Amino acid sequence: MLAFIIRRLLQATLVMAVVALIAFTLFRFVGDPINQMVGIETSLEERAALREALGLNDPVAVQFLRFIWNAVQLNFGISYQFKKPVLDLIAERFPATMELAIVSAIFSMLLGIPMGVYTALRRDAWLSKLFLTLSLVGISLPTFLIGILLIFLFAVTLGVLPSFGRGDTVRLGLWDTGLLTWSGLKALVLPSITLGLFQMTLIMRLVRSEMLEVLRTDYVKFARARGLTNRAVHFGHALKNTMVPVITIAGLQLGSIIAFAIITETVFQWPGMGLMFLRAVQNVDIPIMSAYLLLVAFIFVTVNLIVDLLYVVVDPRIRIDARGA
Amino acid sequence: MTEPVLSVRNLKVEFPTRRGRLTAIDDISFDLMPGEVLGVVGESGAGKSITGTAIIGLIEPPGRIAGGEILLKGRRIDNLPPDAMRKIRGKRIGMVFQDPLTSLNPLYRIGDQLIETVQTHTDLSAAAARNRALALLTEVGIPAPASRIDNYPHQFSGGMRQRVVLALALAAEPELVIADEPTTALDVSVQAQIIALIKRLCRQHGAAVMLITHDMGVIAETADRVAVMYAGRIVEIGPVRDVVKQPHHPYTKGLMGSIPTIATESDRLLQIPGSMPRLTAIPKGCAFHPRCPARFAPCDQVRPELAGRDRSQVACWLYHDVPAPAELQP
Numbered sequence: 001m002l003a004f005i006i007r008r009l010l011q012a013t014l015v016m017a018v019v020a021l022i023a024f025t026l027f028r029f030v031g032d033p034i035n036q037m038v039g040i041e042t043s044l045e046e047r048a049a050l051r052e053a054l055g056l057n058d059p060v061a062v063q064f065l066r067f068i069w070n071a072v073q074l075n076f077g078i079s080y081q082f083k084k085p086v087l088d089l090i091a092e093r094f095p096a097t098m099e100l101a102i103v104s105a106i107f108s109m110l111l112g113i114p115m116g117v118y119t120a121l122r123r124d125a126w127l128s129k130l131f132l133t134l135s136l137v138g139i140s141l142p143t144f145l146i147g148i149l150l151i152f153l154f155a156v157t158l159g160v161l162p163s164f165g166r167g168d169t170v171r172l173g174l175w176d177t178g179l180l181t182w183s184g185l186k187a188l189v190l191p192s193i194t195l196g197l198f199q200m201t202l203i204m205r206l207v208r209s210e211m212l213e214v215l216r217t218d219y220v221k222f223a224r225a226r227g228l229t230n231r232a233v234h235f236g237h238a239l240k241n242t243m244v245p246v247i248t249i250a251g252l253q254l255g256s257i258i259a260f261a262i263i264t265e266t267v268f269q270w271p272g273m274g275l276m277f278l279r280a281v282q283n284v285d286i287p288i289m290s291a292y293l294l295l296v297a298f299i300f301v302t303v304n305l306i307v308d309l310l311y312v313v314v315d316p317r318i319r320i321d322a323r324g325a
Numbered sequence: 326m327t328e329p330v331l332s333v334r335n336l337k338v339e340f341p342t343r344r345g346r347l348t349a350i351d352d353i354s355f356d357l358m359p360g361e362v363l364g365v366v367g368e369s370g371a372g373k374s375i376t377g378t379a380i381i382g383l384i385e386p387p388g389r390i391a392g393g394e395i396l397l398k399g400r401r402i403d404n405l406p407p408d409a410m411r412k413i414r415g416k417r418i419g420m421v422f423q424d425p426l427t428s429l430n431p432l433y434r435i436g437d438q439l440i441e442t443v444q445t446h447t448d449l450s451a452a453a454a455r456n457r458a459l460a461l462l463t464e465v466g467i468p469a470p471a472s473r474i475d476n477y478p479h480q481f482s483g484g485m486r487q488r489v490v491l492a493l494a495l496a497a498e499p500e501l502v503i504a505d506e507p508t509t510a511l512d513v514s515v516q517a518q519i520i521a522l523i524k525r526l527c528r529q530h531g532a533a534v535m536l537i538t539h540d541m542g543v544i545a546e547t548a549d550r551v552a553v554m555y556a557g558r559i560v561e562i563g564p565v566r567d568v569v570k571q572p573h574h575p576y577t578k579g580l581m582g583s584i585p586t587i588a589t590e591s592d593r594l595l596q597i598p599g600s601m602p603r604l605t606a607i608p609k610g611c612a613f614h615p616r617c618p619a620r621f622a623p624c625d626q627v628r629p630e631l632a633g634r635d636r637s638q639v640a641c642w643l644y645h646d647v648p649a650p651a652e653l654q655p
Contacts, residue, residue, distance in 0.1 A: 237430050
């Protein structure tokens, strides 16, 4: 088990190193950062001095190693736009994105799994057909359109929910949470539905097809032949086996929820990392862009690692293999 | 005369398809006495497994029992509501499937699967059910059951898993065990052990066995009576000795003739020419007549019914009164 974890950790480190290299090289081609940082009246000597001070004249390899070394120490440099450390900017905005992503993930699983199970067990019920039709809408409508439609309905027409922002937040140590105030919770509703709807339909369809598959297996047939109740067969034997692949997909989707929060954050003017990233792109703010890329990669890798470990918990066959390895 | 454990009367199973209704089982009847082992043989697709599945009430929709009745100890079970039928499954009829590797849920310990089954059919407490599970594992010959009960299925070999499957099927002391090709997926060396185990356990528990297989050797060693199925019908049924030694139906004769023996040396195995008709295209009259070496006038016109000849019954015009020529179209 320990060997398994160590092996996975080494793989994760390798992935992070590759992402760091890509982040570093990509942003060397974005343009001359000095032009973005200074005004037109700055003299050539001042520009050269600044370039020297930022280390932009050093060999590429040295710059890369310095980049890695700084990144390991969580030093991502100073934002060109805000003239503040990138780490502080991210720390300010990270909680907003994480709360949005986690609430959407919970929303998509709490609804997606039961709906998938229902549509698999009651294939011919009208409600199943309704779910399946609606899920097509969820999969095919683009996120920003869903967001705008929700704003139109709930914020403009009905006026019950706010159309932008996070509402009031409460500071808990380093974490700014919107979960403890009424206006913060209300502000979360529309963005998290917008962000989670696609995942929900995906999970629903995945659970449905996996469950149908499992219900055809011999062990389900044998469980029925032993006279077990439908409840024990469906929710004990079938559901547990269905969850093995669902965990993987749902876990990987958590990573993409965080990454794709950019669009939702823009629609709802949500003060999270995605919005910050978009502004950074517009202003060629390289430190923010590379830090964001590294952070998203780090989250993906971590989620993957957790999914692998969860797999081991659920499926005893992997547990044995891991012990032997 | 004692009452049969199982009576199947004119059973008919149909599957509606886009191209019309398929009759997988067409009008079969047989009885199974307490403690008796009935072998059911036939080619793939002859309807052996469907018969077993129909008895235990697990025909997958849209397939359905289209006619006839199934009686367990004289009471009809084919028309019971789903929950009443569920209580019979496992409790009064146990079933063993072909592949022990896929019959057990890979994510549950074998002990949990046993305890769950025991507790479904009895009022035992968790601790008592665990003791019962241990006793069952001992009975089916799992060495050191106390240390094996918390293992997962993949930690057992194929033969051991089939023993666990047997323990599960026998957990609630059923009166009837349907074994659907219980040894087909196993090593030859393990097959004999499992067959002997099934026979011993069922004798000890007084359970009747319906043994579905296409292995005539297994039938000859194990069964008391044998039913030969062809294209959804029983063509011959009788005591094993009679059917194996003196088969009557030309199909049974062909089956027996195709078993290689050490005594007769021949380069090629004997085989019955042709192959079984598809269920969509069962010929008129006797379904076997296109392949039959002994066919004559009535065979392609009128279907022969199973009828008695001493202890065995056979469905073949060779042994019945041929219908009057007037009934036959020229």
